[in-house]
Amino acid sequence: MSHGEAPIRIDGRTLTCEDIVLVARGASVRLDATARKRAQDAWELAEDITATRQVYGRTTGVGANRQEEVDGDAVLGHGLRLLRSHAGGVGPLLPDDQVRAALLVRLNQLAAGGAGTHPRVLDALEQAIRVGALPAVHRFGAIGTGDLTALAEIGLTLAGERPWRSGAVPPVPLGTGDALSFMSSNAATLGESALACAELQVLLRASHAVAALSFLALGGSAEAYASAVHEARPHPGQAHCAAQMRRLLGIDDAPAAGRRIQDPFGLRAFPQVQGPALDSLAQLDRILGVEVNARAENPLVAPEAGDVFHHAHFHTAYVSVALDQARAAVHHVAELSTARLGDLVEPAMTDLPAFLSSGPAGSSGVMILEYVAHDALAQLRHAALPVTLGNAVVSRGLEDHASFSTQAARQATVAADAFRYVLACELVAAARALRMQDVQLADVPARNVFERAAAVLDPSLEDRSLTHDVALAVDLLTELAEL
Known part of the structure; x- marks a missing residue:
């Protein structure tokens, strides 16, 4: 302490x-x-x-x-x-x-x-x-x-x-x-669930900042985040994501046109994909708040009733179902991150050399980041598979159903670790693209995000190992979540 x-x-x-x-x-x-x-x-x-x-x-x-x-x-x-x-x-x-x-x-x-x-x-x-x-x-x-x-x-x-x-x-x-x-x-399961829930919430906040940098580097269209658009289908998480992007990018009620009449889904559908993840994590947080403060022991000793009751509060279907949903929703967010990474290495999207390379012909730049990100995404995808479709019958048939919330929590920890690497790869590429474009960014919160990333990440553009860059970006995400 x-x-x-x-x-x-x-x-x-x-x-x-x-x-x-x-x-x-x-x-x-x-x-x-x-x-x-x-x-x-x-x-x-x-x-x-x-x-x-x-x-x-x-x-x-x-x-x-x-x-x-x-x-x-x-x-x-x-x-x-x-x-x-x-x-x-x-x-x-x-x-x-x-x-x-x-x-x-x-x-x-x-x-x-x-x-x-x-x-x-x-x-x-x-x-x-x-x-x-x-x-x-x-x-x-x-x-x-x-x-x-x-x-x-x-x-x-x-x-x-x-x-x-x-x-x-x-x-x-x-x-x-x-x-x-x-x-x-289920104290151990609930403890791990709470830690994973908090970590995923941090990363979802950080993903707003990372996506904002990619938006700037890709010259995205602000129309996709306009308040009028999200008032037309007001899911809470989606509306919150759009509002965060407007704040980070300084988008007003008359959003400026981007380079394209419509962006790829990585930019255009970000609120619609981020929103379910935000809502799922909020629901998981609420459920865990009930569970960690519950009198869930069997039998329940109830002084207010002056009695003892036998029951099944040990069953944690609420937790396992919420964890399954949260992991699946986060996986979709990570898929959009890798999609934006793919856009960042495409010259037609950035007006920069392929793979953001700098040097002789054939230089690889950040090519390897796509492989790293998709490896982490594959790990996340495996961790996102539902555990609630399984069952167990134990204790001579008396206990004939199981929630597998323990395994759902364990997979949430794996998913959070993998998601952090996916976002870190996008962050490294987005910061590099903005550095190479060398344009004066408007005085909006996203500029603060870029300046913080630029202060931490290596400015060198020659072909080299990016292992350290990704490690620095991994650590930076927690800070960016607060920006």
Whole structure:
């Protein structure tokens, strides 16, 4: 946590994707006292009800073992047996930012007061986030119906049974009722989803700036962004994109004609393609806002009703469907970026040498950028394939549907990484084209974008490796998103 930065308040009701990003990057947290009391009330109610009747996972087995009653001496070790048997994750370890995101989401969900987990578990999670302690969490082991393996590994680490990956906090006792109530969450999936959602939103904002540079280099027609056009079909994302392009390019109510009566789709259809992506990410952000503040544990401990309810909030179809839609929409935006890159290397579109080359005949210029961009686009296309068309039947047929939101989140991370490279290739080419045209740009925000890019990217035009240029452009996109 940086000096002077206020901790993120954890109250079980107001956590946002932006908060998750901040904590994943090192911000600290503070558990709200009212939220802790809410968790205490739920724990006390769960203890009282468990003493009088069967409650899933507390006095019974889980999954197809739900009918198996746990009583007598077996009750004492039931919770730890559940955690140990479910801590079977495999594969590589999750990166640090995703683990911090998972810890945060689980803490906030427990603070919502529906789990019945002892408040000392919340205290341990809060302390782990504050001191930077990270458990070792394996990637594979969930299908969108609860991050059972990941949370079991975290739970056993909190209990002192597993070593910390980095840092440590004192072990916390886990009672019989703490095991399933802690595991009954999709916190790791939601954490990764929030990080990917935020990253994709940044890149979509940056794509306005990058497309504006290509528009200038290609002498685009401003008519495609006119307010009258988008008032005629006012989808929110589309209208927002057109407004951003008007702002960046200084387009007024009487847009000037471009070089062509109609531009290629990369310029002309940008609002119509960018708009669905903006709307999809806004919808995903809204859904994640519900999920990370939800009392989604099964069973739900409801102090306001004085009862415990068995249900299926562990199923995350909302999340998986929204992630599938977001990835598909972003893929279309990336396709337009590669289309504009193709226009930028075409002399008829820029009045510049082919491939923006400078040197003897046959010089290649930025030719290789198309290959790089289409490689990244192919990666994005693969990541955009829907995961919600699959299914799984597990636990002796009892659990006969799965959302695969975990895989959808994982693919969203891949898609964001690939999308950043696609945009970076276009940025390198657009900045180079404007540099070669050497025209005086009007005093509009897009000129600031170009000046920032020109200050960072290598001005050399001879044939050379563009690896470093693309790397610089990748890093620059976050800054351009704020311009």
